[in-house]
Amino acid sequence: MENKKDKLDIIFDMQKSLDDDIVNRRGLHGITREEWVQKEILAIISELSEILDEVNFKWWKNPKEVNDRALKEEMIDVLHFFVSMCSKAGMTSDELFELYKEKNKENFDRQYGRSEKKGYEVN
Numbered sequence: 001m002e003n004k005k006d007k008l009d010i011i012f013d014m015q016k017s018l019d020d021d022i023v024n025r026r027g028l029h030g031i032t033r034e035e036w037v038q039k040e041i042l043a044i045i046s047e048l049s050e051i052l053d054e055v056n057f058k059w060w061k062n063p064k065e066v067n068d069r070a071l072k073e074e075m076i077d078v079l080h081f082f083v084s085m086c087s088k089a090g091m092t093s094d095e096l097f098e099l100y101k102e103k104n105k106e107n108f109d110r111q112y113g114r115s116e117k118k119g120y121e122v123n
Contacts, residue, residue: 012093015083033088040085047077 005013023029031039054071056063086096109115113122 006093008093008097011079011083012087015080016087018080019084019087036088037085040081040088043081044078044085047074047081050074051078 051071051074054074055066091099106115106117110117110120113120
């Protein structure tokens with residue numbers, strides 16, 4: 001039976017190809033993992049700011065109709081940098097999925113008072 005890749009695996013592979021191409025094309029071989037993560041965080045912050053601009057964050061301006069395509073493209077830009085950061089931190093798509101499931105369960109447990117984390121007790 002053929003081992004088919006799921007969509008998240010494909011996204012991780014595509015991002016690695018893009019990252020490798022950018023590093024080679026722009027000669028960015030000397031950047032440390034720590035520096036890469038810092039750069040990815042700054043890029044994500046920049047992209048999140050662009051999302052804010054798409055959804056009329058500036059209350060002092062006349063609102064414009066939200067451009068759904070542009071909004072989605074900015075979200076994809078965040079995903080690009082997030083997946084890149086995951087890869088540079090040594091996280092695979094499988095590990096991301098497993099850690100997400102664990103954290104999602106914990107977040108539900110917190111809401112229902114089943115967590116050891118303080119501050120989430122049910123009244």
